[in-house]
Structure formats: structure tokens, C-alpha cells
Amino acid sequence: MHLRGQGRRLNAALIDLKTERNRRVPNPDQIIIAGAGIAGLTLALALSKKGFAVQIFEKSATLAEIGAGLQISPNATRLLDRLGVLERLKYSSVEPEAICLQDGASGERLLHFPIGNRAKERWGAPYIVCHRADLQDALLNEARSHPNIAIQLQSAVTQHGADAAGILVRVQYHDRIEEHRGALLVGADGVWSNMRTATSDAERARYTGTVAWRSSIAVEHLPASFKALLPPGTNVVAWTGANAHLIAYPIRSGQMINFVAVAPDRQNGRRWDVQTNPDSLNQNFIREFAGWHRGIHDVMLIARPWTAWRLFEMKKCRFQIEDRLVLIGDAAHAMTPYAAQGAAMAIEDACALASALSVNGTMWPSALEQFSKVRTKRVGAVVRRGALNHLAYHAKGPVAVARNILLRNRPVEKFVKGFDWLYGYDAEKENK
Structure with a gap:
């Protein structure tokens, strides 16, 4: 097994995992999530609902969400x-x-x-x-009501290595190193994702x-x-x-x-x-x-x-990194806000992934491949809508005049129908 982290590959022979202090392997069948933001907490809830045990590692000391x-x-x-x-x-x-x-x-x-x-x-x-x-608090409070969801703060996933049995993760927790084994590692750690940048061919935002x-x-x-x-x-x-x-x-x-x-x-x-x-x-x-x-x-x-x-x-979506490592939310597809779908896509990713894993059982490669294929198509369509909105919102000169005429005269029902593909979408059903 090779451990990957911080943009480099470390041979397991150089790190004796069996003798590392504070070693612990609580549940080899659990899903490990790096990041306790909207994507990570939603995924934990969706997985818990389908019977999975979940361990979240969050590098921050608190879960106070910034933003507006x-x-x-x-x-x-x-x-x-x-x-x-x-x-x-x-x-x-x-x-x-x-x-x-x-x-x-x-x-x-x-x-x-x-x-x-x-x-x-x-x-x-x-x-x-x-x-x-408020959304962060609602997700967190709901997660705390699920006994099969564990959340550990001040814990940064630094390295990981996969084999046929699953994935082994090394976590920096205060002044010590912990090890956890799971079935899958999910990077939900945002636009500056360490899970994404740990690979040599990683695309940066x-x-x-x-x-x-x-x-x-x-x-x-x-x-x-x-x-x-x-x-x-x-x-x-x-x-x-x-x-x-x-x-x-x-x-x-x-x-x-x-x-x-x-x-x-x-x-x-x-x-x-x-x-x-x-x-x-x-x-x-x-x-x-x-x-x-x-x-x-x-x-x-x-x-x-x-x-x-x-x-x-992100120029391109990238959900699946390795057989046992997958990304969701901004880690996979950070996008501009013109379609107002950033949080929605993270929520969709989470529920779609949980659905794919529950349907495919232990067939992890096929489950992740299907998830990645469906989500890449979906996110691509949303990104294109955002690009169109960008042009419309920031138009000037004759283009702005033409836009205003169109908006004033087009029947509202046509606008409503134009959102059916976006708002009527069910991310769980699309992955079944």
C-alpha cells in the first residue's frame, strides 16, 4: 500500500504503520469524509440514512461557517x-x-x-x-442526532493509501498521528481541497x-x-x-x-x-x-x-480521483455564483453519491464510475447556465438593450418551463 498526501507519494515501507503510536482502526467498513462543510455534512446524513457508518474529519477547531x-x-x-x-x-x-x-x-x-x-x-x-x-447549524444538529455519524474537529487528513480491502487514512490530530481504515475516502474539503491537490496531475482552481x-x-x-x-x-x-x-x-x-x-x-x-x-x-x-x-x-x-x-x-469537473477516493462539492467543481447553484450542487453530489453506493453494494468501482458520469453531465449543464446568466447580467450597450426587450416581453410561463430541468431534478433517482 502507498500513502498519498501533500502532493507526494510515500512508500509504506518507509513508514511502519503497525508501530506508529496512537494507531486505531475503529471500523473498516465506515465511509471517511474529509471536511464538515455543507457537502460533507449532507453526505454524512445521506449515508447514515442508508445504513452506513460515517467518520468526518474537519481541520478547523469550530464549525462556525463564514459567508452570508x-x-x-x-x-x-x-x-x-x-x-x-x-x-x-x-x-x-x-x-x-x-x-x-x-x-x-x-x-x-x-x-x-x-x-x-x-x-x-x-x-x-x-x-x-x-x-x-443557519444551514450549517441545521446540518450539524441533524448529524449529531445520528449515532452512526462521528465528527472529529482539529483533524486534518494528511495521507491515505488504498488496497483491495479499503483505504487507510492518516490524520493529524493536535500533536499526534491517528490512523483510520475505511471502505472509502471522500474529499469534501472545498475549493482548496488537499484531497485533490495530493495527486500529481491535480488541477488547481x-x-x-x-x-x-x-x-x-x-x-x-x-x-x-x-x-x-x-x-x-x-x-x-x-x-x-x-x-x-x-x-x-x-x-x-x-x-x-x-x-x-x-x-x-x-x-x-x-x-x-x-x-x-x-x-x-x-x-x-x-x-x-x-x-x-x-x-x-x-x-x-x-x-x-x-x-x-x-x-x-474549476475548469473541469473531477469527481473520482482513485478507486477509493472521490471528491464532491467545491473540491470537485468549484463554480461561479451566476446560477446560484453552488450549495445546491454540493447537496446534490452528496445525496447522489450515497444513492449510488447503496444501490451498488460492494461494487465500489462501478458505483463511483456511474456517480462520476452522471454528476459530470449534470454539473456541466449548470455551469453552462451560469455562463449564460453571467453574459445576461453583465451585458452592456446594444446587447443590454436587446436583453431588456426580451425580458419585458417574454411570457413568464416560458421562463418557468425553462427551469424544469434544473429545479425538477432529483439527484437520488438519477443515480439508481
Whole structure:
């Protein structure tokens, strides 16, 4: 057996696994997951429901989720409902009445797409918006109610090696090394996945040249000029403009409004997160929206501080790395947010993988091959939709004029039908 980790291969002869201190092999049939984010916790719940024992290793000391709001469409909420998570989210999440598209400069309404009751009637599950931390808490609390799910924090998977019997994983836990054997190792450790980069031919995430700026503000603090732009009711609203767009929707039971503004990166950096100060904020962010409606400019000034996240993506999906190592979520296919499907794809991945493993029994190679094939096709279609949305949101000149005419005149029902393939999809059934 060879151990792989940190981008190199180590011969097992150089590391006497049998004499390593703190050795323990608790369950050779368990599924080992690296990462306790949305993808990892969802997978643990989906596997547990199908009778698998699960061990999660998370390198962080706490599971406090950073970030802000999430849009979770019916293709994902139907899966969360089956796992018992949607019930835990019902008091903190919001079901928007509509998705609205407006012109950023004039504030003119371009599209009003009713989604509230329509989502449940047409696709059998709700469309919700929530804070990322609320979803994380709901997943974690549900996972803690399952006796066959173990979660160990401050534990980084550093090496692994597979053989016919399964996979052996080495974990750095505080100041010692632990060893765990399982049937499968799943990398759910995000866009900077150590599981992915441990292979010599690993693709690294590509920088897109754009930044997602995030902030939130209490509803009562919204400026009047911005409130005048909002359609009646509780909605997800997107404002479009040349090279940039802004999205706003309620979170935290409707008490807060979450904002995401995507614009070019004027600092041309490479880090995922960007530390900002008022000067760089004014120069590199708000100026992108200087010609927009006054209400948008006013809310951007009030909603400080804004947190900036540079956007990275994977050029190709890569789910299966080795016979006993598979990736899910951002580790397999980090994508830009233009289709609002990042979290949904992680949830789909998790439930699809659990379904594939349960159907194929001990036939791991065929199960993973089928999973990878189906998910690569699905994620590819979502990425293409995101690229189309990117062009539409950031259009300028004659292209923007043509877009506005199309949006104003196309029947809403045609827009609804165009989402059937996305929102009506059942990731569990597709892998059976």
C-alpha cells in the first residue's frame, strides 16, 4: 500500500504503520469524509440514512461557517427535506414570493418571476433563502442526532493509501498521528481541497478576475431610496449593469437583507478572501456602481463593511480521483455564483453519491464510475447556465438593450418551463 498526501507519494515501507503510536482502526467498513462543510455534512446524513457508518474529519477547531446568504432551489430543498434538515431551517429561512430582475441604472423592472407557491406546486419542493450559518447549524444538529455519524474537529487528513480491502487514512490530530481504515475516502474539503491537490496531475482552481462583495443590513436600516426600488412582498431581486450585478434577498427570518455584488477585481489579487478598508472599498468597489440608481448607491454606503471574496472556478469537473477516493462539492467543481447553484450542487453530489453506493453494494468501482458520469453531465449543464446568466447580467450597450426587450416581453410561463430541468431534478433517482 502507498500513502498519498501533500502532493507526494510515500512508500509504506518507509513508514511502519503497525508501530506508529496512537494507531486505531475503529471500523473498516465506515465511509471517511474529509471536511464538515455543507457537502460533507449532507453526505454524512445521506449515508447514515442508508445504513452506513460515517467518520468526518474537519481541520478547523469550530464549525462556525463564514459567508452570508444562500439561495437553495427545489432541486436541493427536496433532498434536505428527506434528510430532516428542511424542518430545522423553517424558522430561520425565508420562502421568497418571486425572483425579480431590474435594471441597475434606471431601476426599471425587467422580469417578475413568481416562485413561492409555484415552486412547491410545479417542482414539489420550496425555493428558500437563508444565512449560510443557519444551514450549517441545521446540518450539524441533524448529524449529531445520528449515532452512526462521528465528527472529529482539529483533524486534518494528511495521507491515505488504498488496497483491495479499503483505504487507510492518516490524520493529524493536535500533536499526534491517528490512523483510520475505511471502505472509502471522500474529499469534501472545498475549493482548496488537499484531497485533490495530493495527486500529481491535480488541477488547481482558476481565478476568474471577479469579486463577490457581501454584506447584510437590518431591514429597518434600509434607506428610503432603496426601499422605493423593491417590488412589493418578499423577493429575491437582481439588478443588472455593465460588467457588474447586485442581488438582494431576506435572511434570518426576514429580519436582515443579504447583499451580493459581483464586479471586476481592480486589485488583481489571488487570495480567496480580501481584507478591505474604506479607501480601497471606495476605489475598487462602489465606483463600479457609480452610474447606477441612487437607491443602490445609498444602500451600498450604508451596508458597510463589505466582505470581498475573489471568485475561483474549476475548469473541469473531477469527481473520482482513485478507486477509493472521490471528491464532491467545491473540491470537485468549484463554480461561479451566476446560477446560484453552488450549495445546491454540493447537496446534490452528496445525496447522489450515497444513492449510488447503496444501490451498488460492494461494487465500489462501478458505483463511483456511474456517480462520476452522471454528476459530470449534470454539473456541466449548470455551469453552462451560469455562463449564460453571467453574459445576461453583465451585458452592456446594444446587447443590454436587446436583453431588456426580451425580458419585458417574454411570457413568464416560458421562463418557468425553462427551469424544469434544473429545479425538477432529483439527484437520488438519477443515480439508481
